[in-house]
Amino acid sequence: STSKPPIQRVLLKLSGESFCQSGQSGLSVPEIVLIAEQIKRVVASGVQLAVVCGGGNILRGRDLDGFKQTILPATAHYMGMLATVINGLALLDTLESLGVPARLQSAIRMEGVAEPFIRRRCIRHLEKGRVVILAAGTGSPFVTTDTAAALRSREIDATLLIKATRVDGVYSSDPLKNPHAVKYSEISYQDVLRQNLGVMDAQAIHHCMEQNIPIVVLNYQKSGTIERAIAGERLGTRVST
Ligand code: UDP
Numbered sequence: 001s002t003s004k005p006p007i008q009r010v011l012l013k014l015s016g017e018s019f020c021q022s023g024q025s026g027l028s029v030p031e032i033v034l035i036a037e038q039i040k041r042v043v044a045s046g047v048q049l050a051v052v053c054g055g056g057n058i059l060r061g062r063d064l065d066g067f068k069q070t071i072l073p074a075t076a077h078y079m080g081m082l083a084t085v086i087n088g089l090a091l092l093d094t095l096e097s098l099g100v101p102a103r104l105q106s107a108i109r110m111e112g113v114a115e116p117f118i119r120r121r122c123i124r125h126l127e128k129g130r131v132v133i134l135a136a137g138t139g140s141p142f143v144t145t146d147t148a149a150a151l152r153s154r155e156i157d158a159t160l161l162i163k164a165t166r167v168d169g170v171y172s173s174d175p176l177k178n179p180h181a182v183k184y185s186e187i188s189y190q191d192v193l194r195q196n197l198g199v200m201d202a203q204a205i206h207h208c209m210e211q212n213i214p215i216v217v218l219n220y221q222k223s224g225t226i227e228r229a230i231a232g233e234r235l236g237t238r239v240s241t
Pocket of ligand 1: 014015016017053054055056057059060061076077078079080081084136137138139140141142143144145146148
């Protein structure tokens with residue numbers, strides 16, 4: 001038959017470290033170009049793509065934990081959310097420079113810089129083939145952009161959540177600390193929670209579990225991994241029921 005496969009709507013979570021060079025902080029334009037080129041190929045294949053940006057390359061709320069007397073934890077987390085907007089702007093222009101139509105939506109209102117996040121508008125952009133970059137996390141302090149990614153996945157009915165990091169999957173323990181750590185090719189949401197594996201925080205896992213959204217954790221630096229995972233190839237780790 002000639003029936004087309006159903007349209008996929010993927011949410012890609014990019015950690016802040018994908019915006020800088022390994023082991024560094026701040027922004028690296030060549031690194032952002034590498035990510036944008038992968039995104040371009042994914043969109044060219046007809047996939048609808050929303051991107052949630054992390055901010056750890058600039059600032060994480062808990063980085064300022066030692067200064068609680070001076071900068072309140074909530075403020076520090078708002079600073080972290082603003083960091084994700086900086087990454088979002090960088091990715092927005094980089095995508096456009098490659099000819100990829102894109103929009104930036106922020107969970108914190110900033111009219112001069114980004115559209116507000118409006119669920120229906122976000123979906124409309126996706127349907128028109130635009131990449132929607134979602135910045136400022138959830139707009140509320142004390143949670144991570146992983147939770148924001150899971151929440152937005154539910155809201156926009158994503159068929160897949162990809163967590164792109166510098167590790168190539170979920171391990172039984174930290175592979176940098178334990179040489180005997182084994183990588184799972186597949187694992188259930190429940191096992192991730194039970195074993196307290198540091199893939200994503202429990203809130204994020206719960207959201208995906210409740211709506212049965214599979215998560216693929218992969219190393220985006222290995223060329224083509226994002227589009228291969230979307231095409232159904234088994235790489236990294238797949239977290240599902
Ligand atoms: N953040 C927040 N609320 C959110 C999402 C993020 O307060 O909904 C803050 C939090 O302080 C976090 C920072 O923004 O540390 C940057 O995000 P994250 O650490 O998740 O970035 P990543 O680890 O992906 O680089």
